[in-house]
Amino acid sequence: MNPFSYARPTRIDEAISLFGPQSRYIAGGTNLLDLMKENVERPKQLIDITGLPLDSIEETADGGVRIGALVSNADLAWHALIERRYPLLAKAILAGASPQLRNMASTGGNLLQRTRCYYFYDSTVPCNKREPGTGCPARDGLNRMHAILGHSEQCIAVHPSDMCVALAALDAVVHVSGPQGERRVDFRDFHRLPGDEPERDNTLAEGELITAIELPAAGYAEHSAYLKLRDRASYAFALVSVAAALDIDGGVIRSARIALGGVAHKPWRDDAAEASLIGEAAEPPAFDRAAQLLLQGASGFEHNAFKIELARRAIKRALAEAARGTAA
């Protein structure tokens, strides 16, 4: 870990004005500190944002919920409003990390966690995401955990979050403040695919700070499921995860949301797949078709090609579970 300066502002504008070259905001620190210890991140300045007034969960005028960026993952998952109206989000959060990490990790920070690609984490080996232009050993190396959708020549890493998969499915909106003022970013536009700039995980501009996540009114509380498949029952990142949410009326699907985790550089959604379900009976044939559409263009590498078939089965299972009704 390199030497750095440290500041703990109490106002949002103060935090943003402190942000300079090689600065990093820090909240729970559950990922950033690890990365600093491994010399993957070498900030000159840490701006501790835990003194900012961003830790509340409030209902919005249009029936949604606004979640402060500093609300801990644990507080969010166990919040009565979330449990009741957005059980998909609560379940996704509880499928990730460990109780200790969820107690520390912030909502905003969860969006910004970096990939768990082995090569990214080991600063003695090449990695285009860590050091652009050095190469991607994962392509011909250990790629069992890696992407089957949206990968590029430069990078085949996946985004590790569970919470973000649910937020993507729920059409969350990210509230951001920065040197240029405030803006709102649709969740699907927040993270990005690696392309030729794998070092950029998301569309935040330099110095921008996540202040809140807003959920729209539709929570799909009746028919949702989060299915996570991994190498052990807890404390492992997803090989494939599925957030499935359905609005069903008389056995017929009126609206559908499906997001995949563990398969791409961002939570993966496909409008055509979701549209294909509308007006269909909530039964396996429709689920199968949606899965095929969602996985169109998927391609694997030496060790992860199995994820395509695994994802297909997981999508069908998650949709079937959602159709049966949200599990208690």
Next chain:
Amino acid sequence: MNHSPVGQPLDRVDGPKKVTGQARYAAEFPEAGLLYGSVVNSRIAKGRIIRIDASAAEAVPGVALVLTHQNRPPVASYDEPYEDDDAGDGSPFRPLYNDRILYSGQPVALVVADNLELARYAGSLVEIEYAAEPHHTDLRARLDTAHQAEVDLPPARGDAAQALSEADIRLDLEYSTPVEHHNPMEPHASTVHYLAGGQLEIHDKTQGVQNCMRYLEGVFGMEGQIRILSPFTGGAFGSGLRPQYQLVLATMAALKLKRSVRVALKRQQMFTFGYRPRSIQRLSVGADSSGRLRALTHQAIGQTSSFEDFTEHEVEWTGMLYDCPNVKLNYQLVPLDVYTPLDMRAPGAAIGVYALECAMDELAYAAGVDPVQLRLSNYSERNQNQDLPYSSKALRECYEQGAERFGWSQRSPEPRSMREGNQLIGWGMATGVWEALQMPASAKARMGGDGKLVVSSATADIGTGTYTVMTQIAASALGLPMERVDFQLGDSSLSTAPLEGGSATVSSVGSAVQQACAGLQQKLLDAVQQMPASAFAGARLEDVDFADGSMTLKADPQQAVELEKIIAAAGELEVEVSIEPGEQRDNYATATHSAVFIEVKVDEALGTVKVSRAVSAIAAGRVINPKTAGNQIVGGVVWGIGMALHEETQMDHNLGRFMNHNLSEYHIPVNADIGEIDVLFVEEHDEVVNQLGSKGVGEIGIVGVAAAVANAIYHATGKRVRGLPITLDKLLQDASE
């Protein structure tokens, strides 16, 4: 003896110290002015260091030293001093010896600073230029370079090739197991205290304080100037059997700076020394149509380093566990550009018996015989490898009682015949076996004026319960309450003890403790007979009892003397004994056995596996402490489940480097992976194995578990996966929806 603590499920005597933080581990001994070292490791797998620029690191305020092969203190220049008690054939690795890089992760520099954070940061500033050479790290790609392992395998018996060709049933099977790392909770660490006279007192994480002492004495030419202490060890599982490089580096820095230095490895560095080697194993099984064995061949190919041959007992079990007239065993090694493997819990047996017991399961299906019945019909009454009878062998009872406890009779034999919704249910079983060793060992027993018994030996407690069981043995021998006995270990100045490994500590050190206490009994009797008007005049040891803190005359229990009074009259008494394994052992084979029963639930479409139930029935002679012994078996079962489903250190062969080097990506089971585990110890009386009749339980708990899980998965799914770990992708192929 009344109320003997031996055989009681007592709490650990060191438990309160551990849970209150008073038990200090190697990196927790403070000293004013202590310096901290951080290791820099090689990023290439093979080649040479051509340039080191430490100037930026040295310029950081608070950095005391950047130690490399160019400026280290003098060390021995030949192999012998580096050959510790657990070394294999070859040239042991010498840390910071020269510019050669032998494996990725090799230590190449130590940065020493006022605090750990500074040392780590400065380490990132050390610039090292390498001249890389082509490396080889893939066992399967290098099978053409295999050579015979230098081990004494039992001679072939009968004619296995002929018997295989004539057998009603013949199976030719290949199994593979991956590299696994020990990953004890406590990382390896050494705190070297530099004493005024230049002697060193070192707290080290080790399973052998005297092994480390002799090693350092030899390497640095410091005969009689080094004391190693290791009172507590936070797990080791074999990783502490050899002195590890942080000990050498910390010692070098202390000698160079004439200061006290601590070096603790970080988790990632726990993947830069020994490990369980990857193996490829080929078995051929020949049997008659009823499943009676006619022939077994077992060939194992393991990886080793380019500089040492690591060998373990991997195939011998196949010639020993079942009655079979025609057996041929073979064991080969492939040298690779990696560090030397290292004994890891049940070394050899964990992987060799895995392959054998899966093959036996495959035979059971081929012959249409219940897996337990198959093993009973091939039961060996003698160890045919040695052609000796067993000193005791209650394996039959393990099968019977384990099956009963598990409910095995309710099993439906066909694969895929038991299910619950999306879940296929599978029941599988396997046998476990391990040697019941005894090594030479010494112990000292002393009783002083306070009436306390102090017993000591330079052994270790790696979480196994050594403190507790030795206290029990000593308290039992002298009829004292546990509180009046203090057992000391983990100090190289104590009586000689072997490495704490191989499940031999109770057998070896425990026997020495008992003998030392027996010697003390005699001295107490001699002393009491010197007391005026002693009622014990003319009595021999067999005429007296030691109970409730007193010596009593068996013939007249009214005649009792408190031990404290004898000591008050005679002064402090002390006995030190050194014992060898008993000659009676020569005419017998000695082993522990187990039968493991496993239930799995497999999601048919998604391939996920849950081990919902495990029963482990153990035959290990007399159990000194059912609680600590039970802990060991539960730990072994958990590890076996991890071996079956989770554990694998993944090597990037292009880079020649282990890449999942942390506990997030190197998977071991978490609580959510573990169902009910039921351990039972069957009665096994043994007067040969040692005077305690106790065989040791450190290894046996893991042996057979991975096979039982794999066999249960086959029973559930009808799919035979012959490579560990059995991850969901391996079950997904051609699984139905």
